[in-house]
Amino acid sequence: MIKTIMITGANSGLGKDAARQFALQDGVEKIYLAYRNEQSAQDAKSELEKLTGRKIFEIILVDVPNLNSARTAVLNLAEPIDALVMNGGGMGGGKKLSDLNQDGVTQMFAVNVLDHVVLLEELLKAKKLTQVALCAGSEAARGIPKMGIKRPVLANSTVEDFVSVIDGSLFGKVLDPMKPYAYTKYPGVRLITVSPGSTDGTVVMNDLPEIMKFMFNKIGKRIMPMFGLLHKLEFGAKRYVDGINDAQFEGGHFYASEKPILTGSIVDHGTIFTDIDNQKIQDNAFQAIHQFIKEE
Numbered sequence: 001m002i003k004t005i006m007i008t009g010a011n012s013g014l015g016k017d018a019a020r021q022f023a024l025q026d027g028v029e030k031i032y033l034a035y036r037n038e039q040s041a042q043d044a045k046s047e048l049e050k051l052t053g054r055k056i057f058e059i060i061l062v063d064v065p066n067l068n069s070a071r072t073a074v075l076n077l078a079e080p081i082d083a084l085v086m087n088g089g090g091m092g093g094g095k096k097l098s099d100l101n102q103d104g105v106t107q108m109f110a111v112n113v114l115d116h117v118v119l120l121e122e123l124l125k126a127k128k129l130t131q132v133a134l135c136a137g138s139e140a141a142r143g144i145p146k147m148g149i150k151r152p153v154l155a156n157s158t159v160e161d162f163v164s165v166i167d168g169s170l171f172g173k174v175l176d177p178m179k180p181y182a183y184t185k186y187p188g189v190r191l192i193t194v195s196p197g198s199t200d201g202t203v204v205m206n207d208l209p210e211i212m213k214f215m216f217n218k219i220g221k222r223i224m225p226m227f228g229l230l231h232k233l234e235f236g237a238k239r240y241v242d243g244i245n246d247a248q249f250e251g252g253h254f255y256a257s258e259k260p261i262l263t264g265s266i267v268d269h270g271t272i273f274t275d276i277d278n279q280k281i282q283d284n285a286f287q288a289i290h291q292f293i294k295e296e
Contacts, residue, residue: 001027001082002022002025002027002028002082002083002131002132002244002245003027003028003029003030003082004028004029004030004031004032004079004080004081004082004083005019005022005028005030005031005032005081005082005083005084005085005244006031006032006034006060006081006083006084006085007019007022007031007032007033007034007085007087008034008035008062008085008086008087008088008116008119009034009035009087009088009089010031010032010033010034010035010041010044010087011033011035011037011040011041011043011044012040012044012202013199013201013202013233014087014136014196014199014202014233014236014237014240015033015085015087015088015237016044016047016048017201017233017234017236017237018085018087018237018240018241019031019033019044019048019057020048020051020052020237021234021237021238021241022241022244023048023052023054023056023057024052025241025245028056029056030056030057030058031056031057031058032057032058032059032060032077032081033045033048033057033058033059033060034060034061034062034073034088035059035061035062035088036061036062036063036066036069038059038061041059041061042059045057045058045059060073060076060077061073062088062115062119066115067103067114067115067118067293067294069115070115070116070118070119070122071118071122073119074119074122074123074126074128075126077123077126077128079128080127080128080129080130081123081128081129081130082129082130082131082132083129083131083132083133083134083244084119084120084123084129084132084133084134085134085136085240085244086116086119086120086133086134086135086136087136087240088111088115088116089111089112089116089136090111090112100167100168103292103293103294104167104292105166105167105168105292106166106167106168108168109165109166109168113166113289114166114289114292114293116135117289117293118293120133132192132244133192134192134193134194134240134243134244135192135193135194136193136194136195136196136240137193137194137195137254137255137256138195138256139195139197139198139256139257139262140152141195141254141256141269141276142256142259142269142272142273144229144260144262145260146227146229146260147229157275157278157280157281157284157285158284159284159287159288159291160288161284161288162284162285162287162288162289163288163291165288166288166289166291166292167292192243192249192250192251192252192253192255193253193254193255194239194240194242194243194249194255194256194266195239195254195255195256195257195266196236196237196239196240197231197235197236197239197256197257197262197263197264197266198224198229198230198231198262198263199230199231199232199233199235199236199237200221200230200231200232200233201232201233202233202236227261228261228262228263228264229261229262229263230262230263231262231263231264235263239255239266243255252277252282253268253269253270253277254268254269254270254276255267255268255269256269259272
């Protein structure tokens, strides 16, 4: 039984609603709201307590993408957790896509992948994660033709290919943030990956250029539901909840919407394109990521 859960990016959107849904389940005793800003986390905690009638929420500060912050968060965790939901992320935190952070990775990769890898591995090393970890994926990893997003393709999926994604050299001076975003959601590490689908009510689009944000908020939100390309917040968050609670979701697999939609039931995408389950490709991604993680 899942009793304690940590959710990153739990101050808003999918993370916050997942926390709400978990709190309404029998047996859940504590939910850690992991976020970088204490005031935002406090606001979310207060609202969740009102929505659920339960005082089981606790704040733990994790500043994505500060790797030392993730390590400190694990040290400060008083007791093991049963489940980890790695939901935090976005389009790059408002930084230029070509900007590299102190670890030599693009801001896009840092906020979506690197910090979560460190957080997960530090929890495992400290024996503070006992049951399941879920990483938020995206249908962008398989391509979304209806939205003009091509499936990410690497030349040979070697370690060097993955390094070019991480340090941004693959993209050059790309202006469209959806292209590198799709690559950061490529499921290349060995854990459960679940896409929440295309979900209304999130803040993931906040870092887009203004014209793209306007098109999505004013036009896209009205049209996309007609074509199965957008669903409500609670449906996306429920995918996280189901992924944590249902043992049919096996580690090392990527679960997302059926082609060509972004809503509805989810399936194992290894049945759609086999290289996503290729162990060698997963190992190459693992090695590439760890070239950018400095041990403390």
